[in-house]
Amino acid sequence: MRPFCIAVWTWLLVLEGLFLLVSSQPLQSDESDASLVRNCAINPPYLPPTVKNTSFHLSALRSLMDAQNISAYVIPATDPHLTEYIAPRDARRAWMTGFTGTAGTAVVSKTGAAVWTDGRYWIQAKRQMDCNWELNSGASIVDWILNETTAGEIVGADPFVFSVEDWESYSKPLLQAKRQFVAKEHNLVDDIWGAERPPVPTENIFKVPNELLGATWQTKVKEIRRQMKYNRYKPTAVLLSALDETAWLFNLRGNDIPYNPFFQSYTLLTADWIRLFVNESRLPQDIKEYLNTTCTTSECVQLKAYEDIRKNVHEYTKGNITIWIGQEYTTYGIYEVIPKSKLLIDRYSPVQITKSIKDPTEQKGLKAAHVRDAVAVISYFVWLEKNVPKGTETELSGACYVNNLRSKQNYSRGLSFETISASGLNAALAHYSPNNETNRKLSPDEMYLVDSGGQYLDGTTDITRTLHWGTPTNFQKEAYTRVLMGHIDLARSIFPAGTIGDVLDVWARHALWEVGLNYRHGTGHGIGSFLSVHEWPVGIGSGHTWQLEEGMFTSIEPGYYEDNEFGIRIEDVAMVTKAKTEHMFGGISYLTFEHVSLVPYERKLIDLSIMNKQQIGWLNNYYEKVWKTMSPVLRAQSLIEEYDWLQKHTRPFSHSVLVTSSLVVLAGALLGNLLLQGRLL
The missing domain is CATH 3.40.350.10 (Creatinase/prolidase N-terminal domain)
Structure with missing residues (x-):
């Protein structure tokens, strides 16, 4: 009996080795895919x-x-x-x-x-x-x-x-x-x-509900004036040109920009008055009262025509003044009317910097929004697992389905960007979105990347997962795992307060660099509180980055893209929080990241044999957090299939078992290779 078992075990190893040899071959691009791009080298x-x-x-x-x-x-x-x-x-x-x-x-x-x-x-x-x-x-x-x-x-x-x-x-x-x-x-x-040309927006501007606000607009104005007062260059005014600056300052939102709750506006703020440049017809009476538009004291907002900003700024510069601007968002059209001697220029305005650090109410709202968002994403993944094998779903139908799931969540105000639903070679385009001409059928034989997010009254979300419903190749698994390793290494990193985001970029890329792989986009971007999905100056490896401080939120999103074959990205939103360190050199606190996104990764694409103990430990801790946070939410909503799916996909990984398994598979691969070469025949 013992020799028989050994023989059977050997043949199982051989078969697995043969399978690995086949599955590790590079994907061949369909020649018909050349029809998707122009060819200007031929005539016609x-x-x-x-x-x-x-x-x-x-x-x-x-x-x-x-x-x-x-x-x-x-x-x-x-x-x-x-x-x-x-x-x-x-x-x-x-x-x-x-x-x-x-x-x-x-x-x-x-x-x-x-x-x-x-x-x-x-x-x-x-x-x-x-x-x-x-x-x-x-x-x-x-x-x-x-x-x-x-x-x-x-x-x-x-x-x-x-x-x-x-x-x-x-x-x-x-x-x-x-x-x-x-x-x-x-x-x-x-x-x-x-x-x-599309018309000028006319929809009413609205206010964020009081219960979701951490600070009134008067409090925010007071803080910016305080920064003006104590700035050594003594600016007399702050000019706000970025749309999210005015929206944040007044706790107002609009629908002028797709996926972003902004409205066309400028603000000119001094110690004595506030001017809001906007289409006044879009402000309902209750908003005018909220802004105190009928008085002229320092806490009253004077309404000016949107088109008059350049003329108004030019008129203001005739006095003994200094205007503080953020160079990143001020256009040359306004800048050129301000004498250089009357300018105080920083890369970002004081509003951009202040806004990037979320207060406790904003932190709570962003976390709550990500819980509701995770319900939608998990429900989507359950639906995909059931329907993709049927061969009936496409990139577009998938995008529509997940968009609809988000729309049903409390406080939903639409998407935070156009959903990236990309299968196979389309996923090699980092920012591809499907249309009728490029729409690809979802297949168990292809990797699928979905990058999506929602706008909620209490926060903005952004999450990317890469899935596979069939049998991935060895290279796909290695690439995915190395992207995940970089994601985890960055998430685990501990750094001094005030560290520039770009300094941390190497953590996300190192595992890919070790084997000569990389990606062409930034690793992280800030995220707003019911504002922009890309909120600068917070970021990592993007060229926009600033000093990281406690209370900031950023994405962590390394990736890898094999042209004309597949794409991988793993993106979560994380909050900068205090790290527990044994020492505190120089009296400076140290920071780390707390994950806010709550959706497990693709298990069948993870090769634990190339991961270290710390990475696997982080992964298991994250899965425990996802399970403890999301399972009661799913159960409370009677989402039983989703509950069972989450339980299955958050099972802890065992490092020792997977290392043993990888050695067995390696032995099978070697035996299969020898057989193919005729050495054992």
Whole structure:
């Protein structure tokens, strides 16, 4: 009996080894996928159905340029508040080019047209732009413009869609090359867009409920005035240009920007008065009373027309004043009317910095929002497990389903961004969102990435999980596990208070770097309290980062993307909190992260054999927290399937058992390899 058992065990190992050899082969891209991107190298060019014909737009713009003696025109993907997500009426670059990615700049010359964007969007741009547009990944924008123009010619742009830094990055080198960079206050794209341009928002502005507020607007104004008073440069006013600054300051919200509860506005705040620049017709009477708009004392808000901000600021500068601005969100269109001697410039305004540290009520609300959000995500994963094997669901149907689940949660105010529902090669696009042309059927044979989030009255959420319902390859498992290892290493990190977020970026990448892998996006971004899903200056490895302080919230989201095959990202939101350390060198407190997202990871993609004891211990502790927090919530809502799913997916991992298992599998792989080579035959 014993020899028989040994023989059976050996053959099981051999079969497993053979299976591993097959499953570890690289995924082969479907040749038909080439039809998803343009091919401008052939004649006639091949254009996929996702491409927009821009010939008419370019012809009309060049006619206007010629009439105004402009040789090149620069079109950023921004708005007058330098908002990341913009209103449809401000999506000028997308309308001109067909490319809808959130990052990138277009330039049109007399004979050429080009777009620059970062690596996240290269494939998307090739799917959406026709061959009128060059996708430039080599020459800088200024170098391209210099090649398209001659000395003495004019390069035009709308100063209200450029930050001060960006404007000067064009004007200085162009001036050195004897070109003129000229501000055109009236945007040329708006002229050719004409009546087709979406209208100005008119929906009423509303207030965050009192029970969800940690501070009144009067308290917040008092704090900003305190910072003005004790600033050594003694500013007399603070100018707020970013939309989330005014929304946060007054505890007001709107619906002007997709996925972001903002309204078009500016604020000019002094020690003696407050001016809110907004479309007054959008303020109901109760909001006007709430803002004390009928009086003129220091705690009364004076309402001014939105369009009058530049004129009003210019008028204010005639006195003995100093205006404090945050350079990151102030446009050149406003900056240029303020004498340099009357400016106090920081990268971020005092409101941005103050807003980034959440008070206890905001912390409580964000945590509560993530619990409700986890109910929606867990319910979605249960639905996927049941329906994907049937072959009936797609990226779009999946996105619609999870969006609907979120909408049913208490305090829901819609999505925090367009859901990224990406299967197979589509997931290799870090910020892909499905449409009718690219919609892919969800399959047990492909990895699936879903990055989604919600806006709730008490907080904003953002979470990414990567799933597999079939049998992943060894490489997919290793890549996923190394992304998870980086995620855990960053989550476990302990650092001195005041550490710049970028310093921590290496924790998230190190496990990938060890085997020559990496990703092209930042590792973390701040998140708002019913505000922006990307809230700067909090962040990690993004170029926007600031000193991390207790009470800040950031995402942790390393990833890996294999072009034309699959994508992996694991994203959670975490709160910066005090760490328990034995010592406190220099009297400085040390910080760490507390996870707020509460959804388990994909078990079948985790290879514990390459993880260390500390990483596995963190994973088990996290799963225990997820179970203890979410199981009573699911049971209370009679979500029995979800409860059972969570129990299964939060089982603790055993390091010793999995190491033994990995050795057995390795032995099987070796035996299988020897058999294939004929050495045991």
